[in-house]
Amino acid sequence: SQELEQSPQSLIVQEGKNLTINCTSSKTLYGLYWYKQKYGEGLIFLMMLQKGGEEKSHEKITAKLDEKKQQSSLHITASQPSHAGIYLCGAKQGGSEKLVFGKGTKLTVNP
């Protein structure tokens, strides 16, 4: 079965700093999703990537899917305390509608 490995597991940055979170798959990705979760709340959809080399941005968050479609990165520019939370990547297992997730990256942004 497909596994998604996220790195780092946790990250503490000073407000204003840039950061990158990685998501690596053991198999080809057929749709990669990024979600954000605040403690005690549900998951909020950030972005979806489908094509190799695709890059999407929303406000200060940019996500990329590499050409081989086995790794994605999430980059936050000039981080703010509002960016704090747990970031999860998810992907569909090939040929099915099952969406599996990585274990998440906990981001803390200190003011």
Next chain:
Amino acid sequence: NAGVTQTPKFRVLKTGQSMTLLCAQDMNHEYMYWYRQDPGMGLRLIHYSVGEGTTAKGEVPDGYNVSRLKKQNFLLGLESAAPSQTSVYFCASSLLMTGGNSPLHFGNGTRLTVT
């Protein structure tokens, strides 16, 4: 537009008791999912449904049953709760898309404790 609504938000059960978690979506989505989230384990898929009247097993289906009698509702049942089922349960739904993907929309979760 409520999106995905889960009830209850919190529940405490004793070992051996049964309960049903309800998930309702008002977006006319075909696909619905139940996940559990545990520290260090991330989100794990319990069961899912690709349409009314259908269900399928996910990664961790043992100890749970599901039903999708109506398109908008997806029920998760625990027949005999065990402490290992203490977790936060999330329901999600997504649109059917031919030849493409659509994101999952999540509810706010149900925090279940089994003592």
